[in-house]
Amino acid sequence: MDQYRVFGNPIKQSRSPFIHQLFAKQTQQQLNYQSEYVEVEQFEETIKSFIKSGAKGANITVPFKERAMVLCDQLTERAQLAGAVNTLTFVEGKICGDNTDGEGLVKDLLNNNIPLKNSRILLLGAGGAAKGVLLPLLAQAPESIVIANRTVSKAEDLIKKFKNDKLSASEFDALGETKFSLIINATSASLTGNVPPITKECVANTYCYDMVYGQELTPFLLWAKEHGATKVIDGLGMLVGQAAESFRVWRNVLPEIAPVLKQLRTKGGS
Numbered sequence: 152m153d154q155y156r157v158f159g160n161p162i163k164q165s166r167s168p169f170i171h172q173l174f175a176k177q178t179q180q181q182l183n184y185q186s187e188y189v190e191v192e193q194f195e196e197t198i199k200s201f202i203k204s205g206a207k208g209a210n211i212t213v214p215f216k217e218r219a220m221v222l223c224d225q226l227t228e229r230a231q232l233a234g235a236v237n238t239l240t241f242v243e244g245k246i247c248g249d250n251t252d253g254e255g256l257v258k259d260l261l262n263n264n265i266p267l268k269n270s271r272i273l274l275l276g277a278g279g280a281a282k283g284v285l286l287p288l289l290a291q292a293p294e295s296i297v298i299a300n301r302t303v304s305k306a307e308d309l310i311k312k313f314k315n316d317k318l319s320a321s322e323f324d325a326l327g328e329t330k331f332s333l334i335i336n337a338t339s340a341s342l343t344g345n346v347p348p349i350t351k352e353c354v355a356n357t358y359c360y361d362m363v364y365g366q367e368l369t370p371f372l373l374w375a376k377e378h379g380a381t382k383v384i385d386g387l388g389m390l391v392g393q394a395a396e397s398f399r400v401w402r403n404v405l406p407e408i409a410p411v412l413k414q415l416r417t418k419g420g421s
């Protein structure tokens with residue numbers, strides 16, 4: 152049976168095996184997908200020995216996405232621009248690297264009926280996740296994307312890298328009461344119980360998305376809801392969306408996201 156695995160550290164929390172098992176069942180594909188904890192210093196040799204065993208592909212999660220990129224013989228454009236890979240495909244001794252996070256986000260936004268064409272988007276954060284979603288977001292033809300980050304120089308570096316006049320960088324303070332159609336929180340602030348320092352006027356009557364997800368609403372989504380956001384959405388759909396896109400890359404069939412997301416929300420997954 153074709154073997155796939157997700158490698159990370161930590162990995163116990165990963166829902167990817169559960170998601171891919173449901174995708175395989177749904178599309179009647181025969182495959183085995185497991186998770187594996189990797190010691191930080193053993194990442195490269197772990198991947199190499201997985202390839203030697205005849206495996207077909209892998210997902211890569213924190214903290215190995217950049218190191219995985221270095222291992223690749225080929226990269227997709229979206230992986231190159233993201234500067235990180237989350238999907239490896241092993242073909243005839245070569246490693247092909249891709250990044251499906253951005254596609255996962257865009258699919259989830261569209262599934263939630265959030266208009267992206269001609270929209271004014273505020274992207275909070277300029278780390279790996281923000282970088283990975285810029286190209287797929289730009290492909291949806293928004294009017295503009297403002298990237299605001301605590302360390303503003305990182306947002307400015309991103310603008311330089313992408314060379315697209317729809318992009319601009321900002322400090323949080325400089326946003327004031329500017330109105331956006333959609334705010335995407337791509338910071339990890341919610342993981343530490345923090346909310347990025349933007350004004351309540353920014354979130355009122357605006358779609359608000361947080362890449363972080365959990366049993367409860369994230370601190371950012373809770374705060375945005377209290378201040379009149381049109382709709383608040385967490386990143387669980389993005390997680391399932393990026394997994395679906397990895398599955399398509401490997402198996403050439405795109406599984407349905409909605410039933411899997413529903414199972415995760417009701418049963419919690421594993």
Ligand code: NDP
Nearest residue numbers: 276277278279280301302337338339340345362386389390
């Ligand atoms: P990085 O560590 O690369 O970047 C973290 C970003 O968050 C930086 O821009 C950092 O700003 C900012 N930040 C951290 N703490 C704060 C704070 N208290 N206030 C304001 N800004 C803050 O992480 P990633 O980009 O890889 O991931 C970001 C989040 O997205 C993570 O929480 C991750 O779990 C989530 N994610 C979800 C996915 C999904 O499928 N749902 C997929 C990928 C990521 P600075 O540059 O100033 O340090």
